[in-house]
Amino acid sequence: RFRRFELDQGTGVSVSFEFFPPKTDKMEASLWSAVQRLEPLGPSFVSVTYGAGGSTRERTHRTVERMLTETRLAPAAHLTCVGSSRAEVDEIVRAYHDIGVRHIVALRGDPLEGLGAIYRPHPDGYDYASDLVAGIRRISDDFEVSVSAYPERHPESPDWSAEIDNLKRKVDAGATRAITQYFFDNDLFETFMEKVRAAGINIPIVPGILPIVNFETTMVFSAKCGTSIPHWLARRFAGLDQDAETRKLVASAVACEQVLDLVDRGVTDFHFYTMNRADLTFAICHMLGLRPAPLEQQAA
Ligand code: FAD
Numbered sequence: 001r002f003r004r005f006e007l008d009q010g011t012g013v014s015v016s017f018e019f020f021p022p023k024t025d026k027m028e029a030s031l032w033s034a035v036q037r038l039e040p041l042g043p044s045f046v047s048v049t050y051g052a053g054g055s056t057r058e059r060t061h062r063t064v065e066r067m068l069t070e071t072r073l074a075p076a077a078h079l080t081c082v083g084s085s086r087a088e089v090d091e092i093v094r095a096y097h098d099i100g101v102r103h104i105v106a107l108r109g110d111p112l113e114g115l116g117a118i119y120r121p122h123p124d125g126y127d128y129a130s131d132l133v134a135g136i137r138r139i140s141d142d143f144e145v146s147v148s149a150y151p152e153r154h155p156e157s158p159d160w161s162a163e164i165d166n167l168k169r170k171v172d173a174g175a176t177r178a179i180t181q182y183f184f185d186n187d188l189f190e191t192f193m194e195k196v197r198a199a200g201i202n203i204p205i206v207p208g209i210l211p212i213v214n215f216e217t218t219m220v221f222s223a224k225c226g227t228s229i230p231h232w233l234a235r236r237f238a239g240l241d242q243d244a245e246t247r248k249l250v251a252s253a254v255a256c257e258q259v260l261d262l263v264d265r266g267v268t269d270f271h272f273y274t275m276n277r278a279d280l281t282f283a284i285c286h287m288l289g290l291r292p293a294p295l296e297q298q299a300a
Helices: 026-041 057-070 086-099 129-139 161-174 186-198 214-225 231-237 246-266 278-287
Strands: 014-019 044-048 075-080 103-107 143-150 177-181 269-273
Touching: 014 026, 026 103, 026 278, 044 057, 044 103, 044 143, 057 075, 057 086, 075 086, 103 129, 129 143, 129 161, 143 161, 161 177, 186 246, 231 246, 246 278, 269 278
Parallel strands: 014 044, 014 269, 044 075, 075 103, 103 143, 143 177
Antiparallel strands: none
């Protein structure tokens, strides 16, 4: 049964958008133009990432606060354990609570030396994401807490049982939703979901969708974070190095095909890694049946 043909405004598809905190004035301007373009689509939340080792602590906070005060969006702040003591992390959580943020994306983070290096917890810090979730819950019970999930396994997990046990620990600690690492092979996601549900994990698992802005960069990053690049995907981008316009059309087609296939498989929630750009994400949401709502109809 192909559910994609039933998609229309109000069919129950729900989306969220991820942004990263800008470094320069120019990047700041492009972030806010993307936010303005995507806001009328009525995302259930928008999230702002936290730089490796807390390097964007202030910028993440500023971006989240601006979303809270200048838009009608519900911002979620990413937070990691790496490089900080529990007291420091707790202080950040309380500061978010004080300004009215009610959603944290709780992560362990990558080692300070970069992806692939050996992870060593901070001596006074939260060791893993599950510990951070428990810490957040000790501070307040009225946070939504999202965590990560890996349809192709986290690179450091020795096997599937370690992977699923870890997700279960995060749920038992109080996580209310998981957002997946991006993937391109929907069969892998479906197999993963079977494992998750068989383990009795019942929170929403929202697929993370990466519209490919730059295929070369995506290949390099995917090799590090454990996302496989199917042959068919590489073939689709082959020969387009000098043709940015076609690359963008192909990127849009690839991501639309992926989300519509997920819709056919019964998925209703999607999280988009926007890379602070609106164009591809907006087009894919349009294909999902979403239309910009007039300002007065947008959620207060
Ligand atoms: P965890 O869930 O803690 O797991 C990490 C690894 O440790 C797994 O292999 C797990 O099996 C293992 N493990 C867990 N507990 C134990 C234990 N008790 N003993 C032994 N091993 C254990 N990174 C950032 O720096 N900033 C961000 O904003 C950010 N946002 C992200 C958003 C999403 C949706 C995703 C999927 C990833 C994001 N990341 C971000 C990347 C993330 O920080 C890395 O993937 C990191 O390597 C793992 O973080 P985690 O929260 O998944 O870790």
